[in-house]
Amino acid sequence: MNRYSVGYDERTARFLAERTADTHARFLLDYLVSGMDLLDAGCGPGTITKGLAEIVAPGRVLGVDREQSQIALAQRLADGSSAIEFRTDDLCSLTADDESFDVVFVHGVLEHIANPQRAIFEIHRVLKLGGLVGSRHTDLGRFLLEPTPEPLGQFSQLFIELMKRNGGDPHFGRHQLGLFREAGFEILKVSASYDCWTADADSTRRNAHFLAELCGESEFSDQLVEYGLADRRVLGQLKSAFLTWGEMPEAFAAEAWGEIVARKA
Numbered sequence: 212m213n214r215y216s217v218g219y220d221e222r223t224a225r226f227l228a229e230r231t232a233d234t235h236a237r238f239l240l241d242y243l244v245s246g247m248d249l250l251d252a253g254c255g256p257g258t259i260t261k262g263l264a265e266i267v268a269p270g271r272v273l274g275v276d277r278e279q280s281q282i283a284l285a286q287r288l289a290d291g292s293s294a295i296e297f298r299t300d301d302l303c304s305l306t307a308d309d310e311s312f313d314v315v316f317v318h319g320v321l322e323h324i325a326n327p328q329r330a331i332f333e334i335h336r337v338l339k340l341g342g343l344v345g346s347r348h349t350d351l352g353r354f355l356l357e358p359t360p361e362p363l364g365q366f367s368q369l370f371i372e373l374m375k376r377n378g379g380d381p382h383f384g385r386h387q388l389g390l391f392r393e394a395g396f397e398i399l400k401v402s403a404s405y406d407c408w409t410a411d412a413d414s415t416r417r418n419a420h421f422l423a424e425l426c427g428e429s430e431f432s433d434q435l436v437e438y439g440l441a442d443r444r445v446l447g448q449l450k451s452a453f454l455t456w457g458e459m460p461e462a463f464a465a466e467a468w469g470e471i472v473a474r475k476a
């Protein structure tokens with residue numbers, strides 16, 4: 212199993228838990244209707260899943276993730292609701308039956324998997340004929356960060372190198388289209404969007420703290436050191452530079468995503 216570059220620290224889960232169906236699944240929402248059975252493949256802490264469940268209710272919703280700590284967070288959020296189930300599973304060998312879902316949502320996952328084609332075949336297998344997949348994946352080659360006093364200019368490249376070392380594809384957002392076509396999907400819509408991390412002073416500061424903490428004591432920084440990609444001195448400089456950056460009125464950061472809606476033909 213390949214390693215997950217950002218790790219499962221509490222701060223990373225908090226960062227992911229700010230995501231909602233409205234902010235991160237918007238490209239798919241027009242295709243969802245009440246009564247659809249939906250799988251969220253690689254659901255993380257489950258906040259997007261919960262919003263999707265409200266839209267497709269009374270459809271059955273299952274969120275799966277290979278990491279038990281994320282499933283525990285998601286289950287807490289679901290709070291005993293019978294319409295939504297969370298359990299551990301691996302996208303490369305899903306336990307769900309063939310043709311058991313109307314729609315699969317897969318978000319921010321396939322860029323971390325060494326064999327995304329295998330996961331896409333699994334998504335195809337569990338979809339009913341005519342079923343839909345909504346796939347949104349990042350492209351770190353287009354991470355916007357300003358200003359970048361040294362060493363902040365190195366941050367994106369460090370992230371990219373770490374993902375590659377862990378078997379992922381930091382440019383998956385731009386590569387996914389061909390893989391979905393090869394798996395037999397008919398492409399209905401292709402789009403791209405940015406998440407702005409600096410929409411107001413509060414979110415700028417919150418995201419700056421998240422980035423600073425990633426560079427401090429974290430699974431992310433431990434892996435950078437272990438692979439010899441960065442040393443603790445540079446990581447310490449990055450940490451304090453992000454804290455300073457977070458107070459700058461001109462601070463700007465945005466993450467690029469590639470988006471696809473496709474049908475099992």
Ligand SMILES: C[S@@+](CC[C@H](N)C(=O)[O-])C[C@H]1O[C@@H](n2cnc3c(N)ncnc32)[C@H](O)[C@@H]1O
Pocket residue numbers: 215227228230252253254255256259275276277278281300301302303317318319320323324
């Ligand atoms: C960046 S998080 C995204 C979580 C959620 N989809 C979101 O966008 O907020 C990536 C998630 O994919 C999960 N993941 C990575 N590889 C997986 C695999 N092979 N099977 C299931 N989950 C996987 C990780 O455990 C992690 O929770």
